[in-house]
Amino acid sequence: MKKRWYDYLWIASLLYLLLGFFNILFAWLGLLCFFIPLIISVVSGAKGYCNRYCGRGQLFGLLGGRFGLSRKKDIPGWMKSRAFRYGFLAFFMAMFLLMLWNTYLVFAGAQDLRQAVTLLWTFRLPWHWAYHGALFHPGVAQFAFGFYGVMLTSTVLGLITMVLFKPRSWCVYCPMGTMTQLICRAKNRNRP
Amino acid sequence: MTSVKKKRRRAVVEQAACVACGCCVKVCPLRAIEIVRGVMAQADGEKCVGCGKCARECPASVIEIREVET
Numbered sequence: 001m002k003k004r005w006y007d008y009l010w011i012a013s014l015l016y017l018l019l020g021f022f023n024i025l026f027a028w029l030g031l032l033c034f035f036i037p038l039i040i041s042v043v044s045g046a047k048g049y050c051n052r053y054c055g056r057g058q059l060f061g062l063l064g065g066r067f068g069l070s071r072k073k074d075i076p077g078w079m080k081s082r083a084f085r086y087g088f089l090a091f092f093m094a095m096f097l098l099m100l101w102n103t104y105l106v107f108a109g110a111q112d113l114r115q116a117v118t119l120l121w122t123f124r125l126p127w128h129w130a131y132h133g134a135l136f137h138p139g140v141a142q143f144a145f146g147f148y149g150v151m152l153t154s155t156v157l158g159l160i161t162m163v164l165f166k167p168r169s170w171c172v173y174c175p176m177g178t179m180t181q182l183i184c185r186a187k188n189r190n191r192p
Numbered sequence: 193m194t195s196v197k198k199k200r201r202r203a204v205v206e207q208a209a210c211v212a213c214g215c216c217v218k219v220c221p222l223r224a225i226e227i228v229r230g231v232m233a234q235a236d237g238e239k240c241v242g243c244g245k246c247a248r249e250c251p252a253s254v255i256e257i258r259e260v261e262t
Contacts, residue, residue, distance in 0.1 A: 001218075001221075041230060045229055045230055046227070046229060046230040047212045047213070047214065047227060047230035048230075050212065050213045050214055051212075051213070051214030051217060051227055052214070057213065057215075061215070072248075074253040075251065075252060075253060080209055080211070080252045080253075080254070085211075165251070166249075166250075166251045166253070167251070168213065168215050168249075168251040169251045170251075171211060171213035171215065171251050171252075172211050172213075172251050172252045177211055177212075177213060178211075180230065181211060181212050181230060181231060183230075184212070184229055184230025184231050185230075185231050187229075187230075188229040188230070188231060191229070
């Protein structure tokens, strides 16, 4: 099958993770991965982002498929149940709001900037080398550290399930995928 | 006169559990499967030959190849 430009978006996903290693402010670009799928699903009632443009899915597909880093086993039943998918979405959103709250506290001057990336909502990794100072308010950097943590955490989870199950297992419980599917379901509710 | 029934293999999607990721669409050599309204995948019974590529690819393993009578 002929490759299209959007089949190479895995490069952008990889580049995103690399850039955040050198300058944390690049983490802001990750908002594209939040807003584009939402806009596509709200405007067109389809999962065009998952289906075509998701670079992260492509990256997992490539590593697990062509590079053979996947056992290619079936994902356990509970992981594809609605209870788990919706529960994971709720948990992910709660953690996201907590991150926004921490950002607010830094903006408000109630908390100092923490130059660390939190992995899997638990492990605080030092990341100070990626912060170079004072062009913007420290809150801008705090959001970047927090958001990069969200992206790194989801990548690590995706890599783990890629190895254990099928390459794109992440797509089954990806919060953005679940959310856009819910939007599509709601939008198309009244259509035959 | 008796009609001759042929058995053919087809992809069948368990639609309630489909996450509509579109992995199946990407690998189908006949473009016989599509995502309907961002909610679920649906195989075209006319085009599908039951090769099984989509079933192998599906991260949720909700596609099955079944023999159906035509």
